[in-house]
Amino acid sequence: MTFIQFALNNVKRNTRAYVSYFLSCMFAVTVFFMYAVVIFHPSIREYEFHNVVQSGIIASQVMIYGFSFIFVLYSTGTFVKSRKKEYGLLTTLGIKKSQLNRLLILENTMIGLAAILAGIAVGALLTKLFLMVFSAILGIGDILPFHLSLRAIGLTIILFFVMFELNTLAVVWTLRTNSIMEVFRGSTKSNRKPTFSWFISVFALAAVLYAYYLAYTADITTIGARMFPILAFIIPGTYFLFTQLSIATTSIFKKNKFFLYRNLNLLTISDLAFKLKENARILFIVTILSAVAFTSSGVLFNLFRSVEAETVRFVPQAVSLISNENANLEDFKKTIENVEAQFQDKFIPYESMLASTIPAEMESNSPNWDTTPIMIYSYSDYQKMMDLKDEEKLRHPKFSEAILLSQDLVNRFTAKVPDSLTIKVGQTNTDLAIHREASPLSSSISTNVQLIVSDKRYEQFIQAADASSVRYNYVMHIPNAFDYATETEDVLNRVNTEIAYADSQADFYLMMRQTMSYLFFFGIFISVLFFLAAGSILYFRMYQDIDKDLKHYYSLYRIGLTSKEMKKIAGKQLALLFFLPFSVAAIHAGFAFKALQNILVSNVLLPSIFVYLLYFAVHFINFIIIRNIYTTKLNKVM
Known part of the structure; x- marks a missing residue:
């Protein structure tokens, strides 16, 4: 040979x-x-x-x-x-x-x-x-x-x-x-009695719980700042969960005589304490790898699925054409006619309306809202825009009131709006009581803040404003707008930017879908690779210790334990070593999904459950295969 x-x-x-x-x-x-x-x-x-x-x-x-x-x-x-x-x-x-x-x-x-x-x-x-x-x-x-x-x-x-x-x-x-x-x-190696520190055990639990709290209460404004603290607490906390708290838990079970002396618990718990101590670092690595796989897969999958919902959130109206400064109404109407003709040629269904709007500025003692540009709409035009989308309307503001509309993201990042603001139109200043609401209108190139006033107040503003400053907003509602996204974008790309500013769900949707597609495509296979590596590491550890375990079970066999009892002990210990890191990783990922839910408007529960079930199925099959290998080896000692 x-x-x-x-x-x-x-x-x-x-x-x-x-x-x-x-x-x-x-x-x-x-x-x-x-x-x-x-x-x-x-x-x-x-x-x-x-x-x-x-x-x-x-x-x-x-x-x-x-x-x-x-x-x-x-x-x-x-x-x-x-x-x-x-x-x-x-x-x-x-x-x-x-x-x-x-x-x-x-x-x-x-x-x-x-x-x-x-x-x-x-x-x-x-x-x-x-x-x-x-x-x-x-x-x-x-x-x-x-x-x-x-x-x-x-x-x-x-x-x-x-x-x-x-x-x-x-x-x-x-x-x-x-x-x-x-x-x-x-x-x-010689087996020493597993030791632990209650102080470190409590610290590990506190660190993990605090990381959970940070993730659970995070939102789109705080998640960036909290990301590093969450990792700084969750990683060492998880390490000490396995090296200290797991041993502390087994010691508690050992002190419970009623539990310890029932069935085979004495042998199971005693041997498990040594296994947890020996395999603590491996369990920690497997937990972190699995948590990365769960979290990245779930986040990427949820982001990929939420493109439509997030598009509606950031661009509430299907199409919005706002006349530019110095563009006359006749040129703007010709642009509208051209857009409508192209929509008809492409068989894109739509409903539309034309509204006038007045650019203005707000004055306030608050530095966050002083000299902020706004677009003023009459309540009647606001009603028509809402009827176009068949959405619920806000109450009619009084003559001395106004409803300030701003994007949800703007609401989270900016300070509270004062109870009253001074609206500057032309040479006039008008004080109005302000009520803030989330905006169902798309942003313009000049501002993402709109002001809804009563029709009488709007007429007053029209008279005070310079006639050349009045702008026009042409709004379109397209049923199943995302089905016509490519065609809509193609039409709006031809709009003369010197006449009108075009904003559409199609543009945002296609950009976001492409970005999320890239992330999903590049990340999902890497996540799966991490998870398979985690399962392999468990397999390696089991195989490395199998000879020592067989000697242990042979000793148990010689003192009178049956084959069924030994397989039961081995099965419980193997299941715990396999599913303990999986469970901890799943909980870690669950709080990451909660933070994601605080950011997105679409529901992440069902997609996250799907990700869990998919990984669990793979992990369970892996466990069955390894358990069969283990019990086959175990049969040879009897």
């Missing part, structure tokens, strides 16, 4: 140990390769967003490659630790250090090449589907044709081969620094 055959046999005999590691690496290669196919696709250069997509994909690939590098380094090191006894035995049998290093390099090179080739093969099979999804998410009319780029294949092979080799050399170096006895002992 040659040395290469010896290395190949080692890989074959440890297939079960490497399967999760191999699949995770293969998935990373697959995603990287499919992104590379898009970058080098010849048809993508025909689109305007080519540069943006290329930059986004390159950034995504850097993240995938960087994370894969760390993941492979950790995974390779874990498997070497689990096989240290084997390497120690080979050393005592006379294998040279250079030969042992060569063996390690050969084994990891074989696994790496297999993962690269399998990843590229799977990527090639899924490329057509990937291009279809890419075209659908980015709103490309025609699906990009199937294309396999030799440059994409070459780039993937070179980068990942270099990554596997560098990681292997790093692990070989760490093994080289160990003495023969250390290698022969493997990862065996």
